Amino acid sequence: MGASTAADGQRLRNFLIVMVAIVLSLALLVAVRGNNQPLTLAEQASQATPWAEAQTNGKPTLLEFYANWCSSCRAMAKDLGELKVAYRDRVNFVMLNVDNLQWLPEIEQFGVDGIPHFVFLNAQQEPQGAAIGLQPKEIMAKNLEALSLGLPLPYGDSSGNVSQLPNPRATQRSDDPRSHGG
Numbered sequence: 001m002g003a004s005t006a007a008d009g010q011r012l013r014n015f016l017i018v019m020v021a022i023v024l025s026l027a028l029l030v031a032v033r034g035n036n037q038p039l040t041l042a043e044q045a046s047q048a049t050p051w052a053e054a055q056t057n058g059k060p061t062l063l064e065f066y067a068n069w070c071s072s073c074r075a076m077a078k079d080l081g082e083l084k085v086a087y088r089d090r091v092n093f094v095m096l097n098v099d100n101l102q103w104l105p106e107i108e109q110f111g112v113d114g115i116p117h118f119v120f121l122n123a124q125q126e127p128q129g130a131a132i133g134l135q136p137k138e139i140m141a142k143n144l145e146a147l148s149l150g151l152p153l154p155y156g157d158s159s160g161n162v163s164q165l166p167n168p169r170a171t172q173r174s175d176d177p178r179s180h181g182g
Helices: 002-036 041-047 069-088 102-108 137-149
Strands: 061-066 092-099 118-122 127-132 157-159
Touching: 041 069, 061 102, 069 092, 069 137, 092 102, 118 137, 127 137
Parallel strands: 061 092, 127 157
Antiparallel strands: 061 118, 118 127
16 A cells, blocks of 8 residues: 555646646746737727826827727837837827817817827927827837937927828718718
8 A cells, every 4th residue: 555655646746746837837828928918009098198187297298199990000009018118207198099089179289180190299288299100119219218308309200101091070981981880
């Protein structure tokens, strides 16, 4: 009976080692995968500074006009997510979805006719420059660094590939996917 008990103990030990290895592997997989997944536009928007708060908190602001259907907006999401983490303590990040007519006054105020459209506002909420369309991360980072320090933007007016913004006042066809059934 002594040999049988020893063998059972060995099997139990081996089983526990395998179970611990599986649990640790799964935890590592979840941790690595979770850290590499960029936030979607919707997730970033839910974490963005509300526009009303940004207008009164005394920090400079990056105002981002976007839409979920915009391929250039989606292409920039990972880079912008990283920049938002790096500058969140020094700059407000406000995201305004152009499909929401609530933002029509801001769309008109800042002359948004293509997206993504970024407006860099100083601490007094005065426009310092704009970047329109797909932008390299380095250009956005240099502009954000200058904005956070109150310096002139090195790339104050930059243009890249844009998704054309339909005129919200124009009548849309009901079969247009952006008409939202209207």
